[in-house]
Amino acid sequence: MSTCSAGPDHTAWPDEVAAHYRAAGYWRGQTFGALLTTLAAAYAERPAVVGERAGQVTRWTYAELDERAHRLAAGLAALGLRAGDRVLVQLPNVPEFVSVIFALWRLGAWPVFTLPAHRHTELRYFAEKAEASAIVTVAEHERHDHAATARAVAGEVDSLREVLVVGSPEFTELGATEPREFDDPDPEGVAFLQLSGGSTGPSKLIPRTHDDYLYSVRESARICALRPESVYLAALPVAHNFPLSSPGVLGALHAGATTVLSPRPDPDVAFRLIESERVTISAVVPPLAAAWVQAAARTDRDLSSLDVLLVGGAKCARELAERIGPALGCRLQQVFGMAEGLVCYTRLDDPDELVLGTQGRPISPDDEIRVVDPGDPDATSADEVAPGEVGALLTRGPYTIRGYYRAAEHNATAFTADGFYRTGDLVRRHPSGHLEVVGRAKEQINRGGEKVSAEEVENHLMAHPGVLDAAVVSVPDEYLGERTCAYVVPADGAHPGEAELRRFVRERGIAAFKVPDLVVVVESFPVTGVGKTSKRELRAALAALARNR
Numbered sequence: 283m284s285t286c287s288a289g290p291d292h293t294a295w296p297d298e299v300a301a302h303y304r305a306a307g308y309w310r311g312q313t314f315g316a317l318l319t320t321l322a323a324a325y326a327e328r329p330a331v332v333g334e335r336a337g338q339v340t341r342w343t344y345a346e347l348d349e350r351a352h353r354l355a356a357g358l359a360a361l362g363l364r365a366g367d368r369v370l371v372q373l374p375n376v377p378e379f380v381s382v383i384f385a386l387w388r389l390g391a392w393p394v395f396t397l398p399a400h401r402h403t404e405l406r407y408f409a410e411k412a413e414a415s416a417i418v419t420v421a422e423h424e425r426h427d428h429a430a431t432a433r434a435v436a437g438e439v440d441s442l443r444e445v446l447v448v449g450s451p452e453f454t455e456l457g458a459t460e461p462r463e464f465d466d467p468d469p470e471g472v473a474f475l476q477l478s479g480g481s482t483g484p485s486k487l488i489p490r491t492h493d494d495y496l497y498s499v500r501e502s503a504r505i506c507a508l509r510p511e512s513v514y515l516a517a518l519p520v521a522h523n524f525p526l527s528s529p530g531v532l533g534a535l536h537a538g539a540t541t542v543l544s545p546r547p548d549p550d551v552a553f554r555l556i557e558s559e560r561v562t563i564s565a566v567v568p569p570l571a572a573a574w575v576q577a578a579a580r581t582d583r584d585l586s587s588l589d590v591l592l593v594g595g596a597k598c599a600r601e602l603a604e605r606i607g608p609a610l611g612c613r614l615q616q617v618f619g620m621a622e623g624l625v626c627y628t629r630l631d632d633p634d635e636l637v638l639g640t641q642g643r644p645i646s647p648d649d650e651i652r653v654v655d656p657g658d659p660d661a662t663s664a665d666e667v668a669p670g671e672v673g674a675l676l677t678r679g680p681y682t683i684r685g686y687y688r689a690a691e692h693n694a695t696a697f698t699a700d701g702f703y704r705t706g707d708l709v710r711r712h713p714s715g716h717l718e719v720v721g722r723a724k725e726q727i728n729r730g731g732e733k734v735s736a737e738e739v740e741n742h743l744m745a746h747p748g749v750l751d752a753a754v755v756s757v758p759d760e761y762l763g764e765r766t767c768a769y770v771v772p773a774d775g776a777h778p779g780e781a782e783l784r785r786f787v788r789e790r791g792i793a794a795f796k797v798p799d800l801v802v803v804v805e806s807f808p809v810t811g812v813g814k815t816s817k818r819e820l821r822a823a824l825a826a827l828a829r830n831r
């Protein structure tokens with residue numbers, strides 16, 4: 283099989299596979315920039331984006347969004363940004379998130395989607411890995427001075443030439459530049475870099491192409507029945523793949539619908555917007571679904587416009603799934619997706635049993651699913667378990683990457699030789715093709731949808747002089763599903779306390795959701811037969827501790 287490689291930085295699909303995806307109509311040769319031009323022609327005066335920044339409400343029609351993206355692209359080009367440049371985008375749910383990413387796409391530059399929760403250490407890592415030219419951020423968000431962090435990172439990373447702060451006079455001026463046309467980039471080329479949840483070390487960069495991502499966006503909009511009359515509320519941080527494209531802001535735009543950006547996910551703010559904007563569809567992680575269900579019982583807000591609530595990012599417990607429809611007066615749609623590609627949805631006309639008891643079935647008839655021997659980390663696509671048995675999920679398809687960006691070594695284990703992505707998820711496949719997620723084989727903690735790499739946190743802990751060894755495991759949690767617990771073996775004669783270690787990790791400049799929820803100091807770790815730290819035993823010890831409380 284000949285492999286068409288996109289160079290040393292990332293692995294493309296083999297030629298004959300790509301030819302099939304084109305022939306099947308999945309890849310249509312359209313870029314996101316060109317899509318916006320088409321949308322602006324079709325839906326010119328219809329509302330595209332509603333959002334607020336610094337207390338100021340903004341409403342843009344499709345024509346206005348298109349014009350803004352045109353002008354900003356010209357302004358960014360005047361600053362020296364070029365096609366192929368990488369640009370860190372660290373924006374909360376503000377309207378400019380949308381104009382900025384379309385401006386970058388028009389220019390052919392690649393957004394690198396960082397989360398508002400990321401801090402100095404993560405931004406620096408992404409900037410270095412991507413050799414980013416610029417950072418786009420806001421002055422302040424949730425009491426953090428993002429502009430100061432971005433400037434500090436720019437001072438340390440040679441490639442970073444510009445820090446652009448949305449809302450500053452300089453940024454406003456960029457957006458007033460006379461528009462000009464750009465060459466449309468290659469639709470099969472990289473459109474942006476998304477972040478993985480991380481299981482071995484920090485997040486990996488995920489190269490997504492215009493063609494592959496647009497296919498998943500188009501189908502997501504169809505599966506979720508988005509129409510021009512729909513109103514999508516983005517409650518989660520929009521840079522994440524779920525609110526961005528499943529069906530998310532991009533799916534809503536694709537359908538000519540309206541996107542409302544909620545500055546916060548909590549029910550007070552979200553319910554206010556559902557009532558005032560007549561929101562029809564939104565997306566939440568399970569702990570937020572639980573908070574919305576609880577708040578719905580005592581709200582005065584009119585939520586009657588809400589038709590569909592998507593729940594995903596982490597396992598939605600059956601009991602919670604059953605409460606969502608009755609409490610919020612809407613239909614539940616479960617989503618099991620990953621930034622690497624594969625997205626599964628329960629369908630709106632699926633029987634209750636599948637909607638409540640599974641995490642959906644894949645978007646595409648060409649999403650290949652293999653459920654393989656869960657005990658063998660090297661299992662290939664040939665090692666399938668019997669139908670209905672639990673196994674490790676492997677997948678490949680028209681919108682699932684074949685390799686991370688600049689990560690050849692990691693790719694050798696994260697993908698099989700025949701190009702399947704090892705998701706690290708344990709699933710059971712139902713006869714209908716629906717997948718039930720039953721657990722996880724990867725070293726990651728899923729903190730209510732926020733992914734924490736055990737290894738990344740262990741490395742931060744081991745940087746402390748009083749720590750000899752660290753092992754980070756999940757601990758079951760009623761609200762978040764899981765929290766992080768760090769077991770620590772102190773260095774000789776050292777007595778690091780829990781508060782001190784948590785403070786130390788936080789001061790390493792990482793997202794607050796990665797700081798261990800619990801720290802337990804022990805003399806030594808239990809080991810497996812071959813002498814590796816037994817995380818299974820550590821988790822069991824924690825469970826016993828919880829039971830005896």
Ligand code: OOB
Binds near residue numbers: 477523705
């Ligand atoms: C979404 O994307 P990521 O990249 O933050 O995380 C992917 C991982 C999956 O491999 C799985 O471990 C977990 O998150 N996950 C779920 C789940 N949805 C995601 N585990 C159980 N049940 C679910 N419904 O989280 C993401 C991307 C697109 C759409 C939705 C979620």
